[in-house]
Amino acid sequence: MQPLNTFYDVIIAGAGPVGLFHARELRLGGASVLVLERKRDPYSPLKGLPFGLRGLTVPTIESLDRRDLLTELEAYAASKDTRAASHWMQQQRRPAGHFAGIQFFHDQIDTARWSYRLPGAVGSLAVDMASIEAVLAQRAEKLGAEIRRGCGVETLDACNEGVRVYTSEGTCDARWLVGCDGGRSIVRKAAGFSFVGTDPEFTGYSVEAELIDTSDLKLGRHYTATGMYTFTAPGTIAMVDFDGGARHRSEPTREHIETVLRKVSGTSVTVKSLHVAATWTDRAYQATEYRRGRVLLAGDAAHIHSPLGGRGLNLGLGDAMNLGWKLAATIRGVAPEGLLDSYTSERHPIGARVLDWSRAQVAIMRPSSASRALAAVVRDLIGTRDGATYFAERVLGVGLRYDLGAGHPLVGRSAPDFQLGEGTRLAERLRSGRGLLLDFGASVSLGALAARWYGRIDYIQASSDEHMEVGALLVRPDGIVAWACDGTPNDDFERAAKHWFGDPHSRSHP
Structure with a gap:
């Protein structure tokens, strides 16, 4: 090495x-x-x-x-x-x-x-x-x-x-x-x-095993009077035993897995051999x-x-x-x-x-x-x-929104993947890792302002049939909308650009 x-x-x-x-x-x-x-x-x-x-x-x-x-x-x-x-x-x-x-x-x-x-x-x-x-x-x-x-x-x-x-x-x-x-x-x-945080209530198990007599095990996820199990044939099992997390990080044996499986499923299934067995809990x-x-x-x-x-x-x-x-x-x-x-x-x-x-x-x-x-x-x-x-x-996470203060409803949300003409999408224009100012109104003043952050913010004048009536939006490198306006751009753009991208006159380290 x-x-x-x-x-x-x-x-x-x-x-x-x-x-x-x-x-x-x-x-x-x-x-x-x-x-x-x-x-x-x-x-x-x-x-x-x-x-x-x-x-x-x-x-x-x-x-x-x-x-x-x-x-x-x-x-x-x-x-x-x-x-x-x-x-x-x-x-x-x-x-x-x-x-x-x-x-x-x-x-x-x-x-x-x-x-x-x-x-x-x-x-x-x-x-x-x-x-x-x-x-x-x-x-x-x-x-x-x-x-x-x-x-x-x-x-x-x-x-x-x-x-x-x-x-x-x-x-x-x-x-x-x-x-x-x-x-x-x-x-x-x-x-x-x-x-x-809060301590665990259960020990969970992920198991791949050879099973005997699975006729009473139902496919899918099931809650029982003693816990929960999920069964995918022929021998994939996830199960939960509400034991306060007592068995987490222990080395599961074939006998123990069989005991817990019988307990939570209410069946007499036999675990012949273990291929994979791991534990987890709900500790938060x-x-x-x-x-x-x-x-x-x-x-x-x-x-x-x-x-x-x-x-x-x-x-x-x-x-x-x-x-x-x-x-x-x-x-x-x-x-x-x-x-x-x-x-x-x-x-x-x-x-x-x-x-x-x-x-x-x-x-x-x-x-x-x-x-x-x-x-x-x-x-x-x-x-x-x-x-x-x-x-x-x-x-699905579609409601994710950071609290970036008052402003346009898109601010703090993930930027929509607008089609920008010539077959390109907004997502493709973020692959540089820089911020992006997307101007649907072709504003000359916005372009001049964006130029002050050259190398940190890319400026794109675009037209789109699906721009959601947004006039312009400033997108952070992670795809989150930092500023947006419906019509004519306002003075808030420069404030937002300084807040997220710094003083345009500062220079990077060598």
Whole structure:
């Protein structure tokens, strides 16, 4: 193994999807990046099908598209039999998601109520973690990120000028350290972040096994008087035992898995042998802040919750997209005051909502008569058009909006993927990692103003049949609308540009 270099702009702990995506974002912004990963081999059976299958939310799909990653991931998904990997993908009616296993369907959703989105602009994609990591690692390295496997962070020393990281291969220094090293994050603990939340109520199990006599096991997800199980033939099982999380991180044996499966299913099924067995819980904890000096957190290092609904990956990738351009601008010396602090102020509330969403699902999963009654009410609600639309907005992430203050209804939301003529879309114009001023009114004054931020903001005069009566909009590098106007541009544009892109007279570091 080659010795570590001595200095980087950013060291990232963890080469999972969040760390790899963040590395790519930082390289796009010109920062030197080292990714440290404790495990030598990225392979794990839990990352492939069926357990590694993840449904990507709309914000995640949009972020991947804006960085030219979506087409490659779609090809990976098409090359694998994802339909056979999960019971819900085998249904004739197309489910759009679920809340504690209570499904809602695409044909129920009234997308016309999402007036801030273009018609038909709600896509979906399910792909396994192994494919996601493979694509992100390749792209990060192609941009120049250094990935060092078998070399994890052991501890750290941080000061106002930077961070010294101690690894099994030696020490290295960086201006910044970002912990993307999971729920048991060493970075979070070593840097002294406060991590608070609620303790687990159950132990969950993901199992691939050889089973005998499965005639009494029903396909799909089922709640019973003693827990929950999901069965996909011939031997894929997810199950929940409300034991207060007592068996988490234990090594599941064949005998124990059989005992729990019989308990929660009420059957006499026999587990002949185990191929894969892993545990998880509904522990829901969140760092009280995502930045302490020169150390930042993203992904599971910043927040953990149950995997119900597959929100963890999407939440973490959203962190990486939000933080990447802000940290890169800070390193270049062009960030306005407070830009990096907006990472916590924007992403912490999003994380808190996801944790509460997870807790709410656990509340109706408990094996009690009160929870079953509550589940019946939710089932009735989710079966209505209003209910399905509400749950879809939350689960698919289309309601995501940062509180960026008063202004146009689009401000704080994901920018619509407008067609801009000549076959190009807005998403394609964000692949440079710069901001974008889109002018549907061909305003000469706006073009002159945008020129002051040359290299940070691209200016496009465009016409579109689907511009939603928006006259102009300023889009951040992460695709979030920072400013918009309906008609004639107003003085608020320059204020918004300075707020997000800094003083136009400042210069980057050499």
